[in-house]
Amino acid sequence: MDMFLVRARDDAPAQAIEEIAEYAAQHGGLVLMATAAGSLVLGMPPGGKDVLERHPQIGFVGGVALDPSKPGARALHQQFALNAALQLVGRGDITGQEQAKR
Amino acid sequence: MANVGRELLDVPFPAMVQNLAYAIAKGQLALDRTSLTTARQLAREKVMLIQEVQEIIEPDFRTVDVTVRDESGTPHTESIRVTGARVRFDSLPPEEFTLLQAGLTPTFYQFTESVIEVKMAISSKTTSSSEFEFGASLEASANWGWGSASFASHVNYKTSNTYSYSVEGSSLLRTTLKPVPPPARLSPRVLTINTLPLLQGQPASVTVS
Numbered sequence: 001m002d003m004f005l006v007r008a009r010d011d012a013p014a015q016a017i018e019e020i021a022e023y024a025a026q027h028g029g030l031v032l033m034a035t036a037a038g039s040l041v042l043g044m045p046p047g048g049k050d051v052l053e054r055h056p057q058i059g060f061v062g063g064v065a066l067d068p069s070k071p072g073a074r075a076l077h078q079q080f081a082l083n084a085a086l087q088l089v090g091r092g093d094i095t096g097q098e099q100a101k102r
Numbered sequence: 103m104a105n106v107g108r109e110l111l112d113v114p115f116p117a118m119v120q121n122l123a124y125a126i127a128k129g130q131l132a133l134d135r136t137s138l139t140t141a142r143q144l145a146r147e148k149v150m151l152i153q154e155v156q157e158i159i160e161p162d163f164r165t166v167d168v169t170v171r172d173e174s175g176t177p178h179t180e181s182i183r184v185t186g187a188r189v190r191f192d193s194l195p196p197e198e199f200t201l202l203q204a205g206l207t208p209t210f211y212q213f214t215e216s217v218i219e220v221k222m223a224i225s226s227k228t229t230s231s232s233e234f235e236f237g238a239s240l241e242a243s244a245n246w247g248w249g250s251a252s253f254a255s256h257v258n259y260k261t262s263n264t265y266s267y268s269v270e271g272s273s274l275l276r277t278t279l280k281p282v283p284p285p286a287r288l289s290p291r292v293l294t295i296n297t298l299p300l301l302q303g304q305p306a307s308v309t310v311s
Contacts, residue, residue, distance in 0.1 A: 005140055005147075005206070035147045041206070062140025063209030064201075065281075072204025075151040 001030075001043045002063060006052060008038065009059035016057040027051045030087050032080040043084065109224055109269055118218055122275055126213045133211050137284070140208035150196040151204060162186035212282045219274040225267070232261040 006024075008016040017038055021031045024042045029051075033041040041064065044052065052061045066073055066080075165181050172178060238255035296307045 003206075005143055005201075005208075007143065033149070035149060035201070037147050039143065039147050041201075060139065060143065062136055062143060063211075063281075064140060064144065064206045065209050067205045067207045070203065070205030070207075071153060072149070072151045072199045075153065076149075076201075076204050076206065 001045060002048055003032065003065060004042050004044060004049065004052060005060075005062045005064050006040045006042055006058055007060040008057050012057045012059070019057055020052075020055060023055050024048075024052065025087070025091075030084045032083055033076070041080070043080070110222065113220055113222070113271070115218075115220065118220075118273065118275075122216060122218060122277075126216060126277060130213055137208040137210045141202065141284075144202040144206050144208065145200050147201045148198050149201060149204060151199050152193050152196050154194045156192040156194075158190040158192065160188050160190060162188040207284050210282050210284050211279050213277050214280045215278040217274070217276045219276070221272045221274075223270045227264075227266045229264040230262070231264075232259070234259050 006020060008020060017034065017040060021034070021040060021042075024031065024040075024044065027044070027048070029042050029044040029048060031040055032043050035041070042048070042052070049061055049063065052058055066077060068074075068077075162185070163183055164186055165183050167179050167181050169177050170180050235258040236255070237257075238253070240251070240253050242251040243249065294309045296309075298306075300306055
């Protein structure tokens with residue numbers, strides 16, 4: 001799974017981020033984090049960049065990676081894992097017990 | 103007849119290499135620009151992170167009353183002290199980080215290998231054929247006092263040369279794009295000044311990472 005930082009277009013309506021998150025989920029993606037400034041960190045299956053760039057409300061898509069040597073990497077990793085697990089449970093891809101094991 | 107060597111020399115190889123190199127340079131520039139824009143974006147986005155959670159395990163003594171029998175079999179109550187454990191959680195206050203500081207880095211890609219493959223199939227075929235046909239007819243008649251004769255002949259000569267020459271070519275351009283670590287200068291240096299040794303009269307230590 002590839003990670004992307006996604007921003008809505010500057011002229012996009014306020015609910016654009018929710019629409020983008022839904023669009024990513026429909027294409028097998030996971031919302032790993034939403035920032036206070038309105039960006040999303042998304043995990044997408046291969047070919048996800050092209051899929052994201054096709055969305056009319058998306059203004060920027062940039063590939064990102066997690067550097068484990070940085071101070072907040074562990075906390076970010078945990079946050080990403082928690083958000084991903086909650087979405088997978090919500091979709092029924094994994095059960096709560098499996099989530100607990102992970 | 104066309105020269106096969108000439109055909110090979112006519113392949114615009116230098117132009118193909120030049121175009122490929124130009125396309126790669128242009129593509130690399132676009133990729134780097136996207137990565138740098140991502141880096142700028144990551145530097146603007148801020149998150150609050152708790153860097154450390156402490157779990158302090160402390161002894162937790164409790165007194166439990168139990169009924170025991172002495173040597174004569176008389177029951178009496180005794181208080182015994184058992185050791186339990188209590189876990190106390192504490193955490194550092196959340197701190198604000200940019201996503202770049204926290205550990206998200208832009209992905210950089212690089213064209214690592216490029217291949218130009220040109221395939222040519224040249225075939226030439228020459229066929230020549232000729233036909234020769236001769237025919238003659240003689241007709242004669244005679245009557246009293248006079249006679250007549252007619253002679254006719256035909257010659258057909260047909261010659262044909264068939265020449266075919268075909269060149270088929272295909273070219274393949276292949277480039278490999280691989281993710282590479284971000285440039286060292288993109289990540290800010292972390293200067294750590296440890297002033298704790300000052301408490302013991304030692305100079306502060308400075309480390310750069």
